[in-house]
Amino acid sequence: MKTRYTVALSMIAGAALGGAAIQGLHAQAKPPAYVITHTEVIDQAAFNEFASKSPSAMQAFGGKYLVRGGKVIALEGDAPKRVIVTAFDSVEKAQAWSNSPAWKELQPLRAKATKASVAYIVEGVPSSCYRLVISATQLNAAT
Numbered sequence: 612m613k614t615r616y617t618v619a620l621s622m623i624a625g626a627a628l629g630g631a632a633i634q635g636l637h638a639q640a641k642p643p644a645y646v647i648t649h650t651e652v653i654d655q656a657a658f659n660e661f662a663s664k665s666p667s668a669m670q671a672f673g674g675k676y677l678v679r680g681g682k683v684i685a686l687e688g689d690a691p692k693r694v695i696v697t698a699f700d701s702v703e704k705a706q707a708w709s710n711s712p713a714w715k716e717l718q719p720l721r722a723k724a725t726k727a728s729v730a731y732i733v734e735g736v737p738s739s740c741y742r743l744v745i746s747a748t749q750l751n752a753a754t
Contacts, residue, residue, distance in 0.1 A: 638736030644705040645698055648730040649691035661717060666740035668717055672708035673700050691728060696734075703735070705732045 640751075652658045669675070678696035699705040708714055709732070 616741065631744055641701050642737045643698055643735040644701060644702040645696055645733050645735055646674075646705050646709070646730065647733060648695040648697075648727055649693070650695065650727045650730075651692035651726045651728050652724065654724050661720045661724045664717055664720070668711065668713040669708055672711070674703045676696065676703070693725075697741060702732055702734055704724070 666676070675700050676695065678694055679745050680693050680695070683690040683692070683694050697705075699708065
């Protein structure tokens, strides 16, 4: 009987310690940022030139395309003509890219090539949260 109490107490202490560790890691993790742009190509030749130059403007800030055009299906409201989703390591890096001379230099070409209806930065969920949730799920499955 004494062994059962020891095991139960150890499990409770482990769960509490794990929960505290998860909270600490979650507080330290910086969430990624995503730049979402809804646009319409109005000059294909200018767009091709702009599209070839824009990745180099993002490179210094760690930006990478997750979505760059493709099929858009509306679930509610009207679907935009084209969607671009660009990932950055943080909101600060996304803002630095947006304010950079390299990106600002491309704006006249972008304005000639596309008609952007909306563009914004959204903060994502830290990837450490996914790992912690998966780890906790695996731990629960093992017990």
